[in-house]
Amino acid sequence: MSTISEIVNLKKHPIIKSNKYISNCNTKLINNSILQLDDFLTDKSLYQIQKEALNLKKKAFYCSQKHTILLNKKNSKISNKDPCNREMTSDKGCVPHDLIPKKSILNSLYKSKEFKIFLNKILNIKNIYPYKDKLSSINYNYYEKKQQLGWHFDNASFAITLMIQSPNSGGVFQYTNKGRNYEKNYLNKNYIGNIINNKKKPTSLNVKPGTLLLFYGRNYLHRVTPVRSKKPRILVTLNYNLEKGVELSLNARKTFFGRIK
Ligand SMILES: O=C(O)CCC(=O)C(=O)O
Ligand SMILES: [Fe+2]
Numbered sequence: 275m276s277t278i279s280e281i282v283n284l285k286k287h288p289i290i291k292s293n294k295y296i297s298n299c300n301t302k303l304i305n306n307s308i309l310q311l312d313d314f315l316t317d318k319s320l321y322q323i324q325k326e327a328l329n330l331k332k333k334a335f336y337c338s339q340k341h342t343i344l345l346n347k348k349n350s351k352i353s354n355k356d357p358c359n360r361e362m363t364s365d366k367g368c369v370p371h372d373l374i375p376k377k378s379i380l381n382s383l384y385k386s387k388e389f390k391i392f393l394n395k396i397l398n399i400k401n402i403y404p405y406k407d408k409l410s411s412i413n414y415n416y417y418e419k420k421q422q423l424g425w426h427f428d429n430a431s432f433a434i435t436l437m438i439q440s441p442n443s444g445g446v447f448q449y450t451n452k453g454r455n456y457e458k459n460y461l462n463k464n465y466i467g468n469i470i471n472n473k474k475k476p477t478s479l480n481v482k483p484g485t486l487l488l489f490y491g492r493n494y495l496h497r498v499t500p501v502r503s504k505k506p507r508i509l510v511t512l513n514y515n516l517e518k519g520v521e522l523s524l525n526a527r528k529t530f531f532g533r534i535k
Contacts, residue, residue, distance in 0.1 A: 276382040278389065281319045283484075287311055289392040299396045307451035307490055309396065310479065314486035315436070319379050324483070326378055327414055327438050327508045334367030334416050335532040343425050343466065343495060357467040362424025362497075367416035370409035370531045380412050380436075384512055393514070396488070397432060402514035409531050410513055410522035414438075417445055417507040423498035425470050427454060428491030436510040437485045444502030447487070448476040449494050456492045466495060 278290060288295045303309045315323070340361050342348055352359040374380060383389055390402055404411040417423075422445075453466045468474035476495075481487060489496070501507050527534045 275377070276319065276379050278383075278386050281316065281379055281383050281386070282389070283313050283316050286313055290388045296392065296395050299392075300398070303396055303488065307494055308449065308479075309486075309488040310481070311486040311488075312482065313484050315484040317484075320438075320484045323379055323436075323510070324438055324508075326375070326380075327416075327510075330369045330373060330414055331367070331416055331506075331508075333373050334369050334414070335530070336365070336367040336416075336418075337529055337532070338363065338365035339529055341424065341426065343427060343470070345426055345429060357463050357470055358461070360470060362426065364423045364426070365421045366423065367418065367421075368530050369414040369416075371405075371412045372408040374412055374414070380510060380512075384412050393434070393488075399516060402516065403518045403520070405513060405515065405522055406519045407521045407527065408535065409527055409533075413511045413513065413530075415509045415511060417441070417498060417501045417509075419502065419504055419506070420500050421506075422500040425495055425497045427456075427493070427495060430513065431456075431490065431492045431516065433487075433489055433491040434512040434514070435487045436512065437481045437483050437487070437508075438510055439483055439506065439508040440481065441501045441507040442503035442505050444500050445507035446499045447479045447481055447496065448499060449479070449489065449496035450474075450476045451494050453495050454493050469495060 282289060284290065299309055340348065340363055342358055342360060343362065344358055348361045349359055393402060394400065450469050453462045454460060469476055524534050
């Protein structure tokens with residue numbers, strides 16, 4: 275097991291020591307709806323994770339799916355003009371948690387008490403829990419040339435990603451923090467329509483390897499534009515739940531991992 279100081283660049287991101295730093299993160303997250311922590315990983319841990327990612331790539335399950343922005347199937351009875359009934363394409367490769375070595379740095383980070391306390395504090399929540407199934411807690415995602423993630427809102431309330439390898443071209447994370455408030459049952463179809471029809475510009479993030487990104491994916495429309503280089507985009511998702519014992523749906527597991535266990 276690696277320790278938190280071996281994994282996280284604590285000089286730049288004093289997640290265990292500085293209350294001021296933590297409250298800054300919390301304020302940024304509330305104000306901007308997204309928190310971008312560049313150089314979150316130490317050089318050594320980033321290098322080791324990159325090596326692991328490339329080793330595991332051959333085991334990735336590649337899937338392509340069509341979905342709406344709310345991650346439903348398109349309804350043939352509803353007009354195409356409805357932004358919530360537009361068909362998006364997502365395709366990527368995924369290595370599920372059970373194929374990631376037990377002694378991987380990612381497991382140490384994911385299970386780290388210090389990291390979880392930091393997340394609880396910046397998200398203003400009591401506790402977070404891993405998935406009950408063996409596949410969904412930590413995932414490596416590989417976006418090869420032409421692969422992308424279409425516009426969508428997540429089902430989970432928040433998302434945590436770690437960029438491992440950026441492509442030379444394309445594969446840009448774009449988002450908008452307006453348009454939906456799940457808790458208040460609010461959805462602005464006009465605004466969302468403008469974004470997905472390229473009439474309004476989303477925010478594009480320049481995310482480099484070693485960056486941790488935390489965002490409220492259920493309320494923020496986001497996508498990854500198609501990768502244009504031969505060099506794939508590699509990203510890790512650290513997936514937690516607000517309740518104990520949650521499993522990813524059978525359907526989602528079958529789609530993303532090609533199996534349910
Ligand atoms: O690849 C990314 O940067 C975002 C991933 C994402 O939005 C998702 O997995 O739902
Ligand atoms: Fe997402």
